[in-house]
Amino acid sequence: MDTHHPGVFLTEDRLAIREMAREFATTEVLPLANELDPVHGEIPMALREKMAELGFFGILVPEEYGGLGLGLSEYAIVVEELARAWMSVASLIARGQQFTAGFGPEQRARYLPAMARGEFLSAFALSEAEAGSDVANLSCRAVPDGDGWRITGQKMWCTFADGSDYLQVFARTAPVDPAHRSRGVTCFLMPKERGTLPEGVTGTPVRKIGYHGWTTWELSFADAWADEVVGELGKGFRVAMGDLDTARIHTAARAIGLARGALEDSITYAGQRVQFGRPIGENQGIRFKIADMAAQIEASRALMYQVCTAVDTGRPSPVEASMVKLVASEMAERVTSEGLQIHGGAGYTTDFPVERYWRDARLTKIFEGTSEIQMRIISDALLGRPDART
Template identity: 40%
Template structure:
């Protein structure tokens, strides 16, 4: 079933058509086997990102002069949703890569943008976003990874955790402490993957999203040229929070795509499955369940599109981004759970993707800020805090 859209222009329609063609040809035929293989230890399917990059889909919201697609965020997020409806791990990876480019695009000097963005946006490289630490997840200000100035460079030491693309990325957008002034003591760096002293932990054994490998990133006297510090010393917290507003919209869009696929599977199964001489979809109790699922998907889509339009209009959107992330990921969890219920015993088997959708949905309520953190952000805006 095609996902319903409100595209801003003809170019957007053409772009979505392209994404659907790639999803049908390159993503859907591979997703089940690749996810199962990755659960057994197979590598990141890097060729998929190469394909997306060649199509210009890894750099859509960034300036054309540096190799981006110069697309509105509303359009970019609909592309992420389409990818998420076909392969959630790849949609998350697409969102993560966009997040890694944001600090340079938004806070980098003209010289840094000219030097770094063309490679970041080329479609041939993949980034990782190093913010979380073993003891600093939601509490960013408590991070302990440290960057100490040494002449024309900084020396980084510490550990980042839960990092997508760790060991596979070409660069690492990294936040480290440059002073002990709490959250005002953080700074942002772009660390090349071949920097001596950079290493990686054992990949985490996760419930789902197996093709989104996650592990620790270890900094052991890693020297980074001062020209790769993005923004001023102490500006890292502002950069990280600003980036997360946009990143949360990427996760909201991906979660919406996942929920749409679960809805499509449930409706198709309900129309085909016959019990007591009629399709189970004709039972009002089940039909109402599907109606609630459809309403949840629609509400998720509306919430991220609204936030994206605010962002495109250069209006404040932090609360709306948190709302979109909260609404869309809670919807993904509910809709995937209900899809398993609609399929009954079949939904609990690996013969249908419902159980994979269910496993993939859970983490969306956790990463890019837990949904409890989203409620904190929303409440502070609502209460004027």
């Protein structure tokens, strides 16, 4: 379903980008998702190569480094289209253009061209068992060793650790300062061979309920070697937070794509499924569900376009980025759940994609900052931070 027409936001160029991404998602990604997701299969390398040829890994990479040099608006348009087919594929493109906020000039010149070609993709090793939303509470440590560092500790939720070309690992290089807990954390870049884990790193796959197509890992570091720092020593928290506007808009676009998949599939199903002698789409209860789903999607997309425009015109707003991430992810869970309801018993099988949209939508409320974290950011901006209690 598509109610958008050329206008202030959807220029002719952006419409052309959207149609290209939509055709790719429909013909290349969706059939693979329907085949591989139910059996927890991996995103094929051939698909990654096609994505690279289309420039998907370099949308945000400046032209001087071989990228397309486009903005978050174009990025969000492509992400929505890919997520409508398979959220994992929509997530994969971030691995070539996000998480680079702390790169210095030499690192940008060395790595960004390869990233834009899809040849230097990342895995983000930040979270730990006791450091989920509290990302400053890291216990993984790095100690100097000659001209490098030895990293020891545990990391959780490191998706793509095996398939990536490098890990970005956040470890504590100085003792905790109670007054400034985020200080003393350093970001390390750890290159590796694709398909393996670095020497000194072992992993256990996380038994997740969705987000299939790639593996999410619990990693153990035992004197693993790193000799390249991203950003400044002891200021890795700034690196971790540096791409949050982009990451949260990315998640909003993924959520909208999932919801759109549920809506479009529900419209099709409602026209085909016959009960009591007529298609269920003739029943007012179903029709009103679909109308409400469509309205929620449009409202979330309009907010996303507004936030993208602000960022692309030099007016970044972490609060608005939190708002769109919150609104879109909460919407996606509601809309995909309604889509599953419209499918009835069929929706609770893996024979229809709607259950995939539902499972993956639930994750959008958790990663890149939970809904509760977004509400804290928004309320703090509106009301000020509450006084500390002793």
